[in-house]
Amino acid sequence: MKRIFQILPALALALASVGMTPITAQAQPLRLQITEGVIDPMPIAVPAFVAEDSAGARYTDALARVVVANLTGTGLFREVPPQAHIARITSFDAGIGFADWRAVNVQALITGAVSVSGNRMNVKFRVYDVVSGQQLGQGLQFAGTENDWRRMAHKVSDAVYNRITGEDGYFDSRVVFIAESGSRDNRSKRLAVMDQDGENVQYLTDGRTLAIAPRMSPTGDRVVYTSYDSGSPRIALLTLPGGQRQMLGDQQGAMTFSPRFAPDGQSLVYSLARGGNTDLYRIDLRSGQQTQLTNSPSIATAPSFSPDGRFIAFESDRSGTSQIYVMPASGGEARRISFGQGRYSTPVWSPRGDLIAFTKSNAGRFHIGVMRTDGSEERLLTASYLDEGPTWAPNGRVVMFTREAQGGDPAIYSVDITGRNLRRVPTQGPASDPAWGPLRP
Amino acid sequence: MNLTTKSLLLLGALALAACNNPRAGGTFGGGGADGFGNDSGYGTGISTGELGDPNDPRSIAHFNQRIGDRVFFTVDSSSLTTEGRETLNAQARWLNSNPQYAIIVEGHADERGTREYNVALGERRANAVLQYLVSQGVSAGRMRTVSYGKERPVEACAAQRCWDINRRSVTVISGGLTG
Numbered sequence: 001m002k003r004i005f006q007i008l009p010a011l012a013l014a015l016a017s018v019g020m021t022p023i024t025a026q027a028q029p030l031r032l033q034i035t036e037g038v039i040d041p042m043p044i045a046v047p048a049f050v051a052e053d054s055a056g057a058r059y060t061d062a063l064a065r066v067v068v069a070n071l072t073g074t075g076l077f078r079e080v081p082p083q084a085h086i087a088r089i090t091s092f093d094a095g096i097g098f099a100d101w102r103a104v105n106v107q108a109l110i111t112g113a114v115s116v117s118g119n120r121m122n123v124k125f126r127v128y129d130v131v132s133g134q135q136l137g138q139g140l141q142f143a144g145t146e147n148d149w150r151r152m153a154h155k156v157s158d159a160v161y162n163r164i165t166g167e168d169g170y171f172d173s174r175v176v177f178i179a180e181s182g183s184r185d186n187r188s189k190r191l192a193v194m195d196q197d198g199e200n201v202q203y204l205t206d207g208r209t210l211a212i213a214p215r216m217s218p219t220g221d222r223v224v225y226t227s228y229d230s231g232s233p234r235i236a237l238l239t240l241p242g243g244q245r246q247m248l249g250d251q252q253g254a255m256t257f258s259p260r261f262a263p264d265g266q267s268l269v270y271s272l273a274r275g276g277n278t279d280l281y282r283i284d285l286r287s288g289q290q291t292q293l294t295n296s297p298s299i300a301t302a303p304s305f306s307p308d309g310r311f312i313a314f315e316s317d318r319s320g321t322s323q324i325y326v327m328p329a330s331g332g333e334a335r336r337i338s339f340g341q342g343r344y345s346t347p348v349w350s351p352r353g354d355l356i357a358f359t360k361s362n363a364g365r366f367h368i369g370v371m372r373t374d375g376s377e378e379r380l381l382t383a384s385y386l387d388e389g390p391t392w393a394p395n396g397r398v399v400m401f402t403r404e405a406q407g408g409d410p411a412i413y414s415v416d417i418t419g420r421n422l423r424r425v426p427t428q429g430p431a432s433d434p435a436w437g438p439l440r441p
Numbered sequence: 442m443n444l445t446t447k448s449l450l451l452l453g454a455l456a457l458a459a460c461n462n463p464r465a466g467g468t469f470g471g472g473g474a475d476g477f478g479n480d481s482g483y484g485t486g487i488s489t490g491e492l493g494d495p496n497d498p499r500s501i502a503h504f505n506q507r508i509g510d511r512v513f514f515t516v517d518s519s520s521l522t523t524e525g526r527e528t529l530n531a532q533a534r535w536l537n538s539n540p541q542y543a544i545i546v547e548g549h550a551d552e553r554g555t556r557e558y559n560v561a562l563g564e565r566r567a568n569a570v571l572q573y574l575v576s577q578g579v580s581a582g583r584m585r586t587v588s589y590g591k592e593r594p595v596e597a598c599a600a601q602r603c604w605d606i607n608r609r610s611v612t613v614i615s616g617g618l619t620g
Contacts, residue, residue, distance in 0.1 A: 183597075187593075210589075212557075226560070232585075232587045253585075271561060275568055276565045277565075278561040278565075301558055302555070302557050322555075322558055346557070359555050388556065406599040
């Protein structure tokens with residue numbers, strides 16, 4: 001890991017608030033180079049936030065703990081815990097005794113304050129480079145409702161991550177997934193959505209019929225998935241939160257599945273199986289018009305748009321085994337990009353556009369991997385009995401996927417794209433098919 | 442027969458498979474709730490039928506247990522094996538002599554593949570069975586396919602023994618509904 005602190009002139013704290021949006025001058029980022037992964041995480045301290053009124057006192061520890069969990073969860077940071085601190089932060093605006101933080105080897109100090117009035121909550125924070133004794137960028141304030149206190153901590157985490165790494169964060173985001181229960185030969189599978197850290201789970205279906213492989217819309221306002229409500233796989237579109245459900249792409253005698261939103265959210269591409277053959281189709285969500293994109297006597301499924309909407313990566317067994325292909329978004333000639341050993345499935349284009357994540361099975365093992373969009377520079381990030389279905393964090397630095405232990409239950413894991421920091425995402429029960437939504441506004 | 446009637450018949454068949462035949466055809470399970478939504482208005486289409494005595498060659502129990510309601514596939518394949526064809530030949534004879542039944546052919550995959558590919562593979566397997574039954578004189582109009590991918594294993598274990606029995610099609614007979 002390279003770490004380059006760019007020290008800025010101390011800037012005045014700028015405080016303003018509109019909804020959850022921070023208002024500030026552009027904060028110049030620190031540089032913590034994360035592309036190579038982190039071997040030696042940066043030590044940080046996040047003392048309990050300062051309560052600026054009595055109602056805010058309930059959140060002083062909780063906010064700090066969420067920020068710490070987010071940042072250390074990346075593997076880029078490690079916490080110098082409060083019991084090791086020799087200084088206390090009792091006022092958000094008082095000066096910092098940097099020597100006390102240097103003495104316990106803290107490199108970045110995050111201070112915060114919280115106040116609650118009625119249902120309105122204000123959260124402020126500052127980041128300090130302890131080594132140089134300078135504030136990093138301006139302080140920021142978030143205003144929102146008390147119910148959204150975790151989101152405020154995620155916003156703080158995103159801002160801190162951005163200041164120190166120069167990359168966008170991914171903490172204030174949600175993940176749609178499948179919550180599983182019951183015996184493995186008669187599984188109940190419910191569509192659900194949670195925060196990226198596994199909190200705030202909401203169930204979107206009742207589990208009486210199978211739901212599999214959901215995806216969130218580019219703005220996070222809708223979910224598509226494959227529903228067995230009709231007794232056969234069919235794509236369904238759900239408006240969040242808890243809104244209308246609509247069945248899509250109905251064609252006589254056909255099964256439809258594997259739906260994915262186009263980057264503009266106005267159309268879906270999906271698989272339609274009929275007569276032993278599975279092809280990709282596109283449906284315009286406004287007009288309902290359906291267009292066939294592939295026409296091959298083989299399976300074409302698991303499509304994924306490039307972020308600019310120009311291309312679709314997908315999986316096909318037209319060569320005899322599953323491999324990854326890329327074609328224009330309007331259909332047409334597909335170019336195979338996977339040529340390594342084994343079978344390649346579930347390509348997913350990175351939100352940065354630079355990489356495609358995939359599932360690979362080879363020699364009895366399953367892997368999550370990434371390759372460049374032309375298929376070069378393949379790197380495997382994981383290996384297990386069954387890993388499948390990668391989904392990208394909004395910043396393109398982390399993927400989540402389903403891991404099923406041999407003879408065990410599935411769970412959701414995350415790993416960064418260097419292959420480091422493999423972690424289980426906490427869910428209450430067995431869980432599968434994560435699909436990461438966008439960073440929330 | 443209009444489409445609504447037809448779908449009610451097929452749903453009835455699903456329900457029977459679930460309620461009456463948990464071992465042999467038991468891929469639906471869950472008290473018949475899986476496969477169709479209780480709040481969708483379809484619940485009224487379910488009727489009850491007897492499986493009968495397996496010694497009675499006209500019974501569904503005979504079809505399920507003596508003839509065999511399923512055939513198995515090799516890894517990533519939808520080709521019918523010799524043994525599978527023999528089973529399907531016997532299924533076709535029974536179906537042709539009991540024309541009052543509607544049929545759902547389920548396709549299933551083992552757990553050693555990705556989820557959506559396995560839905561497609563299950564459809565391919567179910568279709569292979571349907572086409573073979575048609576070639577043996579069973580009317581395509583009586584049949585429908587559904588793929589469960591890897592979602593409904595007969596038995597879940599991380600071993601060859603389970604994978605082999607999970608790569609299957611199951612021919613599900615409705616209980617005396619006709620169309």
